[in-house]
Structure formats: structure tokens, C-alpha cells
Amino acid sequence: MTFQVLLTDDACADLAALYDYIACHDAPAQANYVLDQIEAAFSGLSANPQRSVYPKELRAAGLREYREIYFKEPLKNVMSEAETRQKLASMFMSC
Numbered sequence: 001m002t003f004q005v006l007l008t009d010d011a012c013a014d015l016a017a018l019y020d021y022i023a024c025h026d027a028p029a030q031a032n033y034v035l036d037q038i039e040a041a042f043s044g045l046s047a048n049p050q051r052s053v054y055p056k057e058l059r060a061a062g063l064r065e066y067r068e069i070y071f072k073e074p075l076k077n078v079m080s081e082a083e084t085r086q087k088l089a090s091m092f093m094s095c
Contacts, residue, residue, distance in 0.1 A: 005049075018031075042069055049067065053069075054067060
């Protein structure tokens, strides 16, 4: 059984603002990647809505029409402590 997944107008506006922020402060390609990952997460809800949670504040009010999903990007390019110290030292040397 599949379910229909809809985004509220506020959620769409939040996603547009998120895209703009990432594109401006990082890169448009990164903004596309993040939104693709978020879209994949909520698209999967049509087959498995139990992967999401009811927002606490709405659940307390007895509303169960909306669900939340969380997206967390895995860490990439983690530097070792030595690399971090070396990078910081080179930054201070150039000042």
C-alpha cells in the first residue's frame, strides 16, 4: 500500500530558502545535492510512513495529519588533529 506524501506551503518555502542559503554560502551543486537527499528521504515515506515521527507539539494537540523527517548529512573529508593544527598554523602565519 502506498500513501500520498504532500509538502505544506511552509515546507516548500523552507526548502527554497535552504537551497538559496547553501547555494550562496557554499555552492549551487551542494545545494542541489542536499535537496536531492531530502527529496529521497521524503519520497520514501509513500511506501513507509512509519519512518517519520509526529511533531511533539502537534501530537500534544491531538493532531496526527503531519509527520516530520530528519535529514543529517554524513561528515566528509574529516581532517586528522595534526592536519587541523597544521592548517590553523598556516592560516595564522599568513595574517
